[in-house]
Amino acid sequence: MAPCGPALLLLVFVSLLPCLHAGMIKLQCKNENVGIYRQNSLLSCSVKDFSPDVTVILVIWKKSGKSIFTFYAEKTTFEDEDPRLQFAEPNWTPNNMNISLLLKNTQIADAGQYECMVVTDAGEDKGQTSLQVRALYSKPTVCSFPEKNIEEHMKVTLYCNASGGYPPGRIQWLDKYNTDWTASSETRVVQEEDKRTTLISKFTVLQATSVNPWYKCVLYDSDGNRQGEAKYTLSFASKDHRKLQLIGFHLED
Structure with a gap:
């Protein structure tokens, strides 16, 4: 054998386990x-x-x-x-x-x-x-469209990304005066093959102004703990650039 x-x-x-004495x-x-x-x-x-x-x-x-x-x-x-x-x-x-x-x-x-x-x-x-x-998210990053030479009262779209987190967290948008604009934003949760997620949040400033020049993307994990943030300052057009634009506009006329 x-x-x-x-x-x-x-x-x-x-x-044979059922035959063993249990409870001790x-x-x-x-x-x-x-x-x-x-x-x-x-x-x-x-x-x-x-x-x-x-x-x-x-x-x-x-x-x-x-x-x-x-x-x-x-x-x-x-x-x-x-x-x-x-x-x-x-x-x-x-x-x-x-x-x-x-x-x-x-x-x-x-x-x-x-x-x-x-x-x-x-x-x-x-x-x-x-x-x-x-799983911890990467540090959030922010970009804008347009990226520079922004004019007063122009519409500007901000994007905030954070990747690699699990369970899914959330993104909050704040401005210079700590006004919460999150309700006006759209956030997508993209799931990877290993179930980790990427957050992509879009927030549109309808009338950008140099009086309120920067915005902050704040990242929270699934338990509501603040995990990171990214501050983004809008790049407004300089006075010289505005003058050149006006000159070009008059030349076209």
Whole structure:
């Protein structure tokens, strides 16, 4: 008979779990964890109410019903599981009741519900935790059309862009006097393949004036926290440029 492989032994062990004594330990997991895109995140779970000298035999972490990390028989990260995951504490041993995971290079797709099961020589328990992933927007940038030589009372359109954020945030427009013009603007949310978003906001100044020469694009994240801003000063035509325009106008006549 061929020897049993690790995967088969693990399957047999899991099938015997109902026979193990439960209730002597308790697995406590943090309800919600927050991670930052492309940084390391923590999935927090630990065993509580245990007696001394308890030993962890088995740990299984799942997401959407699929095993993503397994510790069994001193082996971690089985084939087809996520190689970015490892125990959060360095040099973890089976006598360490902190079975939290460190998730490297966090992606937007990593957000969701996670389930953890632990088996010790004093009992077994299950717990759930969730991961919310945030991605920071780039610094907002502003441009205008026309870009320069703006005349008094001319219509000018301002554009503000910020990219790479998740969940979608919002853009606010303010002028020199702190007047909020956001209701007069239009903002589009463009979603990329990895679910991160780009904000493109358009605001038209119907009658630009050098008395109120600059506007500010303020960026907020999905929680309403101010993340950045960009101040833009309209480039009005100089007096010499206006004179040349008038001369040209009269010459055409």
